[in-house]
Amino acid sequence: MDAFIDALNSLGQGFMNLTWEAAVMILIGCVLLYLGIGRKIEPLLLVPIGFGVVLGNLPLANLGAQDQGGVINLLYTAGILTEIFPVLLFLGLGAMIDFGPMLANPVVLIFGAAGQFGIFITLLLALGLGFVEQEAVSIAVIGACDGPTAIYVTSKYARELLPAVSIAAYSYMALVPIIQPPIMRGMTTRKERETPMAAGEKQVSQRVKVLFPIIAGIATILIAPMGAPLMGMLMLGNLLKESGVVGRLVDVSQNTIANLVTLLLGLCIGASMLGGNFLTWDTLLVFALGFIAISMDTVFGMLLGKLMRVLSKGKINPLLGAAGTSAFPMSARVVQKEGQRANPRNFLLWHAIGANTGGQIGSVMAAAVMLAVLSGLGIGPLA
Amino acid sequence: MARETIEVPITGKIISVAVKAGDTVKEGDVICMLESMKMENPILSPVDGAIVEIGVEPEQVVKPGEKIAVIEY
Numbered sequence: 001m002d003a004f005i006d007a008l009n010s011l012g013q014g015f016m017n018l019t020w021e022a023a024v025m026i027l028i029g030c031v032l033l034y035l036g037i038g039r040k041i042e043p044l045l046l047v048p049i050g051f052g053v054v055l056g057n058l059p060l061a062n063l064g065a066q067d068q069g070g071v072i073n074l075l076y077t078a079g080i081l082t083e084i085f086p087v088l089l090f091l092g093l094g095a096m097i098d099f100g101p102m103l104a105n106p107v108v109l110i111f112g113a114a115g116q117f118g119i120f121i122t123l124l125l126a127l128g129l130g131f132v133e134q135e136a137v138s139i140a141v142i143g144a145c146d147g148p149t150a151i152y153v154t155s156k157y158a159r160e161l162l163p164a165v166s167i168a169a170y171s172y173m174a175l176v177p178i179i180q181p182p183i184m185r186g187m188t189t190r191k192e193r194e195t196p197m198a199a200g201e202k203q204v205s206q207r208v209k210v211l212f213p214i215i216a217g218i219a220t221i222l223i224a225p226m227g228a229p230l231m232g233m234l235m236l237g238n239l240l241k242e243s244g245v246v247g248r249l250v251d252v253s254q255n256t257i258a259n260l261v262t263l264l265l266g267l268c269i270g271a272s273m274l275g276g277n278f279l280t281w282d283t284l285l286v287f288a289l290g291f292i293a294i295s296m297d298t299v300f301g302m303l304l305g306k307l308m309r310v311l312s313k314g315k316i317n318p319l320l321g322a323a324g325t326s327a328f329p330m331s332a333r334v335v336q337k338e339g340q341r342a343n344p345r346n347f348l349l350w351h352a353i354g355a356n357t358g359g360q361i362g363s364v365m366a367a368a369v370m371l372a373v374l375s376g377l378g379i380g381p382l383a
Numbered sequence: 384m385a386r387e388t389i390e391v392p393i394t395g396k397i398i399s400v401a402v403k404a405g406d407t408v409k410e411g412d413v414i415c416m417l418e419s420m421k422m423e424n425p426i427l428s429p430v431d432g433a434i435v436e437i438g439v440e441p442e443q444v445v446k447p448g449e450k451i452a453v454i455e456y
Contacts, residue, residue, distance in 0.1 A: 098420075199392035201447050333422060344411050344427035347392035353420055 017059035021275025029053030029270065042174045045147075048263050049167070052270020065272035076268040080155050080162070085265045086148035087229045092258025093148070093360070094237020095250050097328070099212055101354035104202035108320065108351055112358025114304040115324025115331075116366035118143035118296030122289050123370070129285060134158045134382045137370045139286050142169045143293025144363035145176065146326035151265070152230055153367050157374065157381050163273040164283040168290035176330040179291070180298050184322050184338050187302040193342035195309060195317040201350050206242070213239040220365060226375060227368025234364065297325050317348055323355035326363035332356040387430060389452045391445040395419030399441050402452070406434045414452050415439060432456030 029050045036046030056064040056072065065076040079085040102108060119140045126136035134157035141153045142165060150169035154162045172179065185193070217235035221228045240249045305321025319342075323335045332352035339348040398416040402408060408428040417424045438450035445451075 199447060201393045329420070329422065336422075336424065340425070340427060341411075344429045347424075349420060349422070349424060350393055 014059050019275060021279055022057040022059060024279060025057040025273060025275045026054050029057065042170070044262055045170050045266050048266030049270035052267040053273050056271030056274055063271060064274055065268055066274070072268060072271040075264055076272060079264055080151065080268050081159070083152055083155055083229065085261050086152040087233050088257055088261045089148040089265065090230050090233040091237040092253050092261065094234040095241045095253035097238055097357055097360065099238065099357050100204055100209060101350050102357045103204045103208055103212055105200065105351060105354050108354040109358040111301055111304060111321055111324030111355035112362035114301045114321060115297045115359045116144065116362045117300035118293040119366050121296045122293035125292060126289050132382070133374060133379050135161055137374060138165050139289050140293060141367050141370060142172065142290035143297050144326050144367055145173055145294055145297065146360070146363040147173060149230060149363050149367045153371065160277060160382065161286060163269060163278050164286040166269045167273065168287050172290055172294045173327045173330065176325065176327040177334050179294055180322050180331065180334045181338055183295060183298045184302060184319055187299065188306070188318055190342060192306065192309060192318050193338065195314060196343060196345060197315070197317050197348060197351065199347045199350055209242040210239070213242065220361070224365055224368030224372060226371035227364045230364045298322050301325070317346065320348060320351055320355050323352040324359045324362065326359045328356050328360055329353065331359065384455045386435070387454050387456065388450055389414060389426060389429065389454065391447055391449045391451055393419050394446050397439045397441055397443045397445060398423060400437060400439060402434050402437065404434050404437055408432060408434060408454065426451055428454060430454060430456045
């Protein structure tokens, strides 16, 4: 009889050890699952993250990312703390990206640089709010509009902020179609948005497409070696795709690696969102600063777009400035939609995609610059 | 009456055509959906008018400059 009662007691241990913070987090996990499954918002990310949150917060399950020896802890340690997951994800991204529109019209690359300015503004704000340098850099990189880059930098320098930064980065990437349009409309007159541009499709030779990842990989890594793992994998993936001789490797990079890493990355990030480290004031600040970072990317992109319109004597539509973020292809789609809304004859997609792929390179470069500054100042990772 | 030809802006595939010859359209109405760069893009009417000719059909692969429709206004 005693053994039976002990067995019943042990069955209820989970309920007995459930804290209010864990219960709130499980609820948050279920909300993420609802958004992913019910509303189909970024399901590839939200389903594994949401279920990871649920698993990680269940008491005694030993499935939190920080639960030493647990299955998810092993994945978290091997994949995120070593930075392997974000780096592998860049291999898959490289194999999916077509740099053709950017190569056909390299001037749009400048928008990819302007789309990173929010990072630097947010860095100053975060420092002003009392975050230490490593945390401030990690938060600011949300402005790269690029989940893997944000995870890469944060896992390197401020692991405590990893759950908040990664969720904020992915959330704001998904919210680009909501965040950018009001800023774009607010900063331009209708006449500016109507600026007609030829659709501009131009083909570049296959030789150029093959040479680009090799030359860009070498040049960007020589300029900013701290971003080498991300840039190296991005360019390797792109070279596989453009070489035309390794179809099987392209397939495995685009599908197997990208999908597997997305699943495990999402699961680990979700399981690292525990009540104790997520339900904090800092998390709210991270979200607020991330929002500022992405908004400022758009503001600076639009300012450059307006300048380019003047310099080109009205030949460049200023909306293109908003496509310089790394949120691919969301920003390009927003620019296309806003341009067409102002003038049904406008079709800015080709130019916007070029600027958007430029933004992907720009975000890695910006992150590498941040890491180089930290390194130059002799600032190491937070313990 | 003036006529305006709507041309394919970018290489892609026509997914659907929303109008037929004889239909009246308003500026901003969808003429057809063009799939390009893994996105579905509406091609819009630039003016209020009547469709006098349609040059594309669903599943057709199209190149820049090809005729989508002619509108009389």
